[in-house]
Amino acid sequence: MASLYLHIPFCEHKCIYCDFYSVAPVESETGHRSLEGRFLSALKMEIELRAEDQRFHEPYETIFFGGGTPSLLHPSEIEKILNLLASRFAIQTNAEITLETNPGTVDKEKLRAFRSAGINRISMGIQSFHDEDLKFLTRIHTASEAKQCVRDCTAAGFENVSFDLIFSLPHQTLAKWKSNLEQAMELQPEHISCYSLIIEPETPLFHMIQLNEVTPIDSERDADLYEFTIDFLTSHGYEQYEVSNFAKLAASGKPNFKCRHNLNYWNHSHYLGFGPSAHSFWKNERWWNISDLTPYIKQLDERTLPLAGGEHLTETQFMEEAIFLGLRSEGIDLEQFRRRFSRNLSTENAFIISELIQQGSARMDSGRLRLTAKGYVLCDEICQTFH
Numbered sequence: 505m506a507s508l509y510l511h512i513p514f515c516e517h518k519c520i521y522c523d524f525y526s527v528a529p530v531e532s533e534t535g536h537r538s539l540e541g542r543f544l545s546a547l548k549m550e551i552e553l554r555a556e557d558q559r560f561h562e563p564y565e566t567i568f569f570g571g572g573t574p575s576l577l578h579p580s581e582i583e584k585i586l587n588l589l590a591s592r593f594a595i596q597t598n599a600e601i602t603l604e605t606n607p608g609t610v611d612k613e614k615l616r617a618f619r620s621a622g623i624n625r626i627s628m629g630i631q632s633f634h635d636e637d638l639k640f641l642t643r644i645h646t647a648s649e650a651k652q653c654v655r656d657c658t659a660a661g662f663e664n665v666s667f668d669l670i671f672s673l674p675h676q677t678l679a680k681w682k683s684n685l686e687q688a689m690e691l692q693p694e695h696i697s698c699y700s701l702i703i704e705p706e707t708p709l710f711h712m713i714q715l716n717e718v719t720p721i722d723s724e725r726d727a728d729l730y731e732f733t734i735d736f737l738t739s740h741g742y743e744q745y746e747v748s749n750f751a752k753l754a755a756s757g758k759p760n761f762k763c764r765h766n767l768n769y770w771n772h773s774h775y776l777g778f779g780p781s782a783h784s785f786w787k788n789e790r791w792w793n794i795s796d797l798t799p800y801i802k803q804l805d806e807r808t809l810p811l812a813g814g815e816h817l818t819e820t821q822f823m824e825e826a827i828f829l830g831l832r833s834e835g836i837d838l839e840q841f842r843r844r845f846s847r848n849l850s851t852e853n854a855f856i857i858s859e860l861i862q863q864g865s866a867r868m869d870s871g872r873l874r875l876t877a878k879g880y881v882l883c884d885e886i887c888q889t890f891h
């Protein structure tokens with residue numbers, strides 16, 4: 505099954521740690537509207553051009569509006585994009601359709617309109633339930649606005665709400681991070697993503713660190729906070745199914761809340777990305793769009809796909825990615841791996857695998873080699889030991 509991704513490159517304000525492509529602030533209301541209108545026309549053109557290629561006509565089971573802040577768009581625009589996608593591609597009737605949303609950009613009424621437009625999953629950027637953290641991260645919302653936003657999602661009819669939290673902020677204590685997780689539990693989201701604060705090159709945060717205005721947390725404390733996160737969430741009814749992702753365990757017979765879109769990425773399923781900076785992957789080709797709105801719009805005005813680059817994955821690259829992505833998420837099916845790559849990982853890496861199992865870092869689960877909570881903490885190191 506395949507996936508569709510749409511990158512909406514607008515934010516009200518650029519957060520100090522973020523290196524995703526988005527533009528902000530927009531100087532004037534008129535300027536913003538016209539830029540948004542031109543972007544939407546370009547996006548629709550990109551969808552039309554891609555849909556002309558018969559290769560891409562297979563069933564799609566997820567659509568993800570990411571960014572940027574897609575919730576800044578009017579719900580009628582989201583609806584028009586969804587209608588266009590449905591008219592050009594085979595979208596499954598039970599498709600997971602996610603909208604990334606930031607508190608401070610939506611209210612109950614707007615959320616209801618997104619729900620009616622066809623969105624059935626919200627992924628909310630909350631990051632912290634402490635106002636001083638939000639201020640440090642230069643988020644546009646407060647903790648109480650974030651909580652209200654989660655409640656508004658439920659009131660608007662969303663039954664699948666995820667939110668993102670960030671740990672390892674400078675000077676963050678275990679007690680403060682624990683309080684974040686406890687406040688998250690009061691809201692009972694179906695899914696939580698917890699990310700360690702990454703210092704991305706050339707972001708304002710990176711420069712603050714260079715100037716010694718901010719001291720990043722050390723790696724030992726980072727590992728402690730991460731281990732605590734895993735223990736806390738798994739003992740509160742969440743299943744860890746990827747390094748940073750936790751889904752609420754479903755009652756028997758109910759669908760689980762793992763993000764199907766991200767699982768498709770990690771399983772090497774096909775996906776098409778639209779919008780500036782969006783990536784696509786098909787068979788063994790990967791390509792990506794220009795990360796700049798002006799040439800993106802210009803090229804599509806001329807009916808040209810706005811490509812910035814691409815690569816052909818060799819069998820070795822494919823295999824290395826399969827190991828890395830499998831270990832990061834739901835494990836490697838060893839038999840499937842043998843059939844796909846004609847390589848027997850279990851005999852070739854027998855010593856490493858048995859060591860990992862003995863140390864409690866991995867386990868075998870119905871033919872799948874999976875990392876345990878302890879293994880997820882050491883995931884990068886473990887991936888490098890496989891050959």
Ligand code: SF4
Pocket residue numbers: 514515517518519522523524526571572573606629
């Ligand atoms: S709202 Fe999200 S995408 Fe926009 S700048 Fe902040 S972190 Fe980046």
